[in-house]
Amino acid sequence: MNSVWQRFTLSDLPLSQWRGGSYLYRLVGFLSAWREGSWFLQWANPLGAVILCAIVLIAPFTNSSNPTGVLLIAAGGYWLMLTLSDRLKTGSTPIHIAVGVYWCIALIATAFSDVKSAAFSGLIKLTLFLFMFLLGAQVLRSPRLRNWVMAVYLHVSLLVSAYGIRQQYKGVEQLATWNDPTSLLAEETRVYSFLGNPNLLAGYLITAIALSIAALFIWRGYLPKTLAGVMLVINTTCLFFTDSRGGWIAALALLITFFLLLRYWFAEYLPTFWRIWLVPMLFGSMTAVIILGITLVEPLRLRVMSIFAGREDSSNNFRINVWEAVFRMIGDHPIIGIGPGNDAFKQVYPLYARSGYGDALGAYSIFLETLVEVGWVGFALFLWFGVITFNLGLQQLARLRQIKDEQAFWLMAAIAACAGMLVHGLFDTVWYRPPINTLWWLMVALIASFFQSQEMSSEQ
Template sequence: MDAKLKFTNIKLWQEWWHHSQMRAILLYLGNWQQGSYLVSTSLCGLLLIGLLALLPYLSNNQIGIVSAAIAIYWVFLWVGDRASKAIDAATSVWTPIHLPLAVYWGIASIATMLSPARRAAIDGWVKLTIYFIIFACLNRVMRSSNKIPWRSLLVGTYLLTTVLVCIHGMRQSILGAEDLATWTDPTSELAGTTRIYSFLLNPNLLAGYLLPAIPLGVVGAIHWRSWGVKFVALGVAIAAWYCTSLTYSRAGQIGQIAEGLALLICLAHWWASRLPKWTIPGVLSGAVGAIALALVIFPKQRVRFLSIFFGRNDSSNNFRLNVWMSVLQMIKKKPVLGYGPGNRVFNQIYPYYQRPGYSALGAYSVPLEITFESGIVGLACYIWLVATVIRYGWQNFNRLRAERASEGLWIAASLSIIVGLMAQGLFDTIWYRPQVQIIWWLAIALIASFCIQPIDQARAPEQPSPDSETQI
């Protein structure tokens, strides 16, 4: 009887859905999308290009408005796909990376509902949701690269935008720039040194924004066919490296080193069959030697880098240590699911725990910030997400290497970006700023766009896409 009743209920539900207004609306949207130029992957790609082009010049609120508009547009696109059942490997957004992403979003949603500062947490949850949808947009657009080389267009837009950012930063290093905050210990040897910030108004933020341009520029110089484009890409990588150094951001320096080593390892592995076995140890030794030599040649960089190890004798180190102690006390009060996402939650809770004279807008450490927002459960889930990205990135990197498909080098750049921004994020939280966060998801989307789904594996091998300009 129970089985018969269950079957009857399902049949009634199907009958209701077949005649419902909701189904009629979805079918209308699907049919409209199929014949409309206003709701298409190409227009979504153009909107993303516009966002990347304007990223350094817009305020956080303006970036939020543009990103929200793109997110709403993606929802229409997604609903239209489901309504018309026009879903294939090119438009599907689901990859193995999406599972931990969805789980983390669920954890953040629960943390929002249970937050002692619920209104502030809802604001942070909305921002988090928009970032995840931006990632879904990037993934969808890049997976349609068999028609238009969206990977190259999106990466190229970001690199060209960094050209103006670097030029303005170099101008500041020559002509000087006003200190907009107390960025340098007034008692150190670097007191009075110009720390450039370009259009982003913060040297640490500028360092985080420029770090991805280094591996993307190097890979672009290798992958793209035109010699003119190669020189431009390499020039952007060099300019981004130089300007990142001029920010004198210690977290940025750590990110530079970690990112550079990761990129060298990936490139050495890519050409491993053509190189002797001692290549990777030799490259790493040479990189360490180059870093040591640079610290000897450039005294300001040496002083700034070595101040990392001064402990509480450096005012910046002392400030961070005091903030970290306060954040740990906050985490102990709500260790499981945290206080909810967003900097507004932090700003409301932190004053109750802060030490006198050590006000802060963030935890100055991404792992601590994630734990504060979503607890130990959220931190474990985000580690799972990053591990999944690296795992599938490396798998597809080796697959494309075996296929001798040069677009696989974008994965090398993305893995390097992830390592670099993670290293920087250990000691700073500019990672949460939209100028860095959107580039972070661009790097992850580059990896996700190469993930093979079951529907892909069942298909016959396809011809190389226009994005594959060169072969090894």
């Protein structure tokens, strides 16, 4: 049974044999001599980190995807240059293989799409975001560069959160009907900071909260740890002010995941009593705090109760109508979908939408969105990619625990952030917007950057 799982997750894949038998992989490193003699490429990985930081810096502050797209193209070109000149040839991981297979299915879905031009546009967008993953997985292998890139993102997110909190107390124009107009919260302020949408801001802050917790453990010295604590408080407060129900649930999933990983990490240091009772006591305390908050804080209670209001809540009703149309779309395109991207979705969706609900940006669920874009084949591969990613993360966490490497806290943050974003994605598709999608692939790249195969371990 264990061998079946290892094969399914590519845990026992002999990457060295695969590399040796791959004609494409033989291109890797053929420019290594040029790299060794180039003054410019002596700074290859730091320059790659600069590109990653530039993407992180610009993503939340631009309403257009064009600037981010230009930087992602630069990331792809630079990754290709690094790969062709990589003498060590250690860049591939099981995650790379899963991502590559998924991209191939997206390519096939584009070829068979009824709206090929729109699907091709979506394929290009997917490819650009994958450049973020490819460059990040290579650059973030360096602990020093990893620390710098995470620090840059955390400082940017602090600015984003601080401005969001300012909106809460100074007031801000509500750019859309984000609250049910018949609700007692109809006039409630929902902050959106620089991102223009409270749900989008909530999705952005999930990663910030996870990395803030990690920084508490990794950053050394009183002042850096204090700064990490301030970041955690401000990011969490801003998330609360978004009034994003999906964001709140995602944050809960994030915290539970992170706590379980911390419990695993510190298990050997815990007395027997705490090993047995820590998890039940914490979950009991969290449940009590949530119930108390819902009971005593009316805006929180009304917002949480609206989750269970069904069609009586306008936001719920809109999503339900979109989901019904999406199910019909999936029924008509079950195998390979309509093609990737929201442009393809926007062209096909009106043919299935109910009257008055013909305008939707996506399926309001990343899982349904994947199903409708690339069909059941692509959806199965998406789930496979997710299993491989989390499995690799947990494997490398076990390895880091044995050598007591504190960089493991970044890995825990990446795993928890991915879990939170996936939970958020159950009810929304903000995941596909550049500020969130870049963070998703940055976190996947962060997990991949810790990869060390059994072959590599035996050589050390």
